[in-house]
Amino acid sequence: MESKRQQKFAGLLQEELAAIFQREGSAYLPNTLVTITKVRVSPDLAVAKVYLSFLNTDNTRLSVATVNAHANEIRYKLGARIRHQARTIPTLSFFVDDTNEYVERMDQIFDKIAKERKESGNDE
Template sequence: MGTESKRQQRFAGVIQQDLAELFHKEGSIWAPGAFITVTRVRVTPDLAIARVYLSFLNTATAQADLKAVRTKTTEIRYKLGAKIKNQVRIVPQLDFFLDDTNEYVEHMDKLFDEISKETRQPD
């Protein structure tokens, strides 16, 4: 996906904010014990599809939690539609993805720690 227009960015921001509220209120129902954050939303140029990236904290089963959220996509889309119905013509289709940025950062930190602990060979 290329650069997003201002319209796409604004619309993605609205969806991100409303989904964040929704997950804050009802996320514990869909993924018990997990704290769900909406890290990023990308919208297609026609605003018909929103790719929502979720981060799951306080859980070791992020994949299973993502699967549980995906089974509730219709319900989540309906509730989102109730919030944004006066702002849009159609409620976009929601595709949920796991945002593994935190795990990647932790992995890279561990690698750098290991590298720094190794004794340096004299040149």
């Protein structure tokens, strides 16, 4: 369970990282839209796990690897933006948020089940 402090700091990070990716994201991933879906912060606020969603990319794993390769540069830019609001700038780790893929897969399964039930109901 995250504390209020962690939640507030995660919200700040999400907002500022979104602005960084909106302005300068094309330098890391051209023609790709990056969305910050969730940020989780450690209790000491030293480590932040950032979950990303990508649009217009074929390989999300490669996109995350590219962003992780630039993590120190992104952290520096983040530090410049929040230096008056935070004592330490957290170490950033980026991950793929595959929630949308999971939801789509579950919808397909439910549709398949409903279709099978409908077909078996018509046979009787």
